[in-house]
Amino acid sequence: MAERYIPLAILFFFAVLVVGGAFIIAWILRPSNSNPVKLTPYECGNFPLGDARARFNPHFYLFAVLFIVFEVEIAFLAPWAASFVELGWSGFLEVTIFLGVVLLGFAYAWRKGDLKWE
Secondary structure (H helix, E strand, O other), X not given: OHHHHHHXXXXXXXXXXXXXXXXXXXXXXXXXXXXXXXXXOOOOOOOOOOOOOOOOOHHXXXXXXXXXXXXXXXXXXXHHHHOHHXXXXXXXXXXXXXXXXXXXXXXXXXXXXXXXXX
């Protein structure tokens, strides 16, 4: 039974070898001369103004998380829509429950006022 896993072990060995070799070659070939301009926090050619640790309103982060949650919903609904006929009523019931939970979360965020852009 173990002989069935030998090709997988060989593939894993070569994958580790290629990744390790890439790291070693990059370490050898990288430029190692540093200067003060190279160590600035911005790489777009502009000199930094002020503190790099500026404070942002937490509302931006909350809005981004809500956006990601609702985008994941679309990622789950697209395959379901592609195989809607094959899934039948059980698939419809499962998606209805899923959408109900997502809509409850949406209603909670709306009622809490997290979707208001101020």
